[in-house]
Amino acid sequence: MTTNPARVADKAGSAVAWETTSAAETHALGKALGEACAEREVMALVGPLGAGKTCLVRGIAEGLGVPTELVTSPTFVLIHEYAGRLPLYHADLYRLEERDAVNGLGLEEYTETSGVTVIEWAERAPGVLPHDHLWITLDHLGGDRRRVALHPRGARSAELVARAVARLAAQLRTGGA
Known part of the structure; x- marks a missing residue:
């Protein structure tokens, strides 16, 4: 991101939004989130x-x-598992349309582990997410521009979110994003 997140932030309640202008900036935002993760984080994309x-x-x-x-x-x-500082469980529910199919995946078990669970197309799993999770919306604004x-x-x-925002602000100050 080429601007200060405090200026770009769309703070409606506790929500924060950025406009990214390239895949590299979207990736950098994700990296800041990953660096800020603790055990048992759940992100719904x-x-x-x-x-x-x-x-x-x-x-x-x-x-x-x-x-x-x-x-x-x-x-x-449907689900990939990756080893890192914390385990990453990456689910994609795009191909699932039946609620029973989503319930049969056992996503709840992943969200209760010590790892980080990221679920794409999470709107297809309304009853699976724990109460405390990070809901992330991405919108294509045209060209390479995205709103995250x-x-x-x-x-x-x-x-x-607070830890990730602090990391992004530090990266922007030093020219790292």
Whole structure:
């Protein structure tokens, strides 16, 4: 991101949003989130095809110490597991339309581990998410521009957002993002 997040931030309640102008900036936002993660973080990603969800997940993975070349969309296998500073569980529910199919995945078990769980197309799993999770919306604004909004749904996820915002602010001050 090329501007100060405090100026770009769209603070409606506790939500914070950025406009990214490249895949690299979306990745950098994800990396800051990954670096800020503690155990048992759950992130729910929503947005249309091509909004940058998997790009953001690659950044989260890098922030957790997972080699980014390993990270692919788990559309056909539904859940990928990666070893990093904390385990990363990456689910993609795009191909699931039946609620019973989502319930049969056992996502609740992943969200209760010591790792980080990231779920793409999370709107398809309304009853699976724990009460406290980070809801992330991505919108394609045209070209390479994306709007990424972080909506914490509890104290724990609000702390994650605060840590990530602090990391991004430091990166921007030093020219690292």
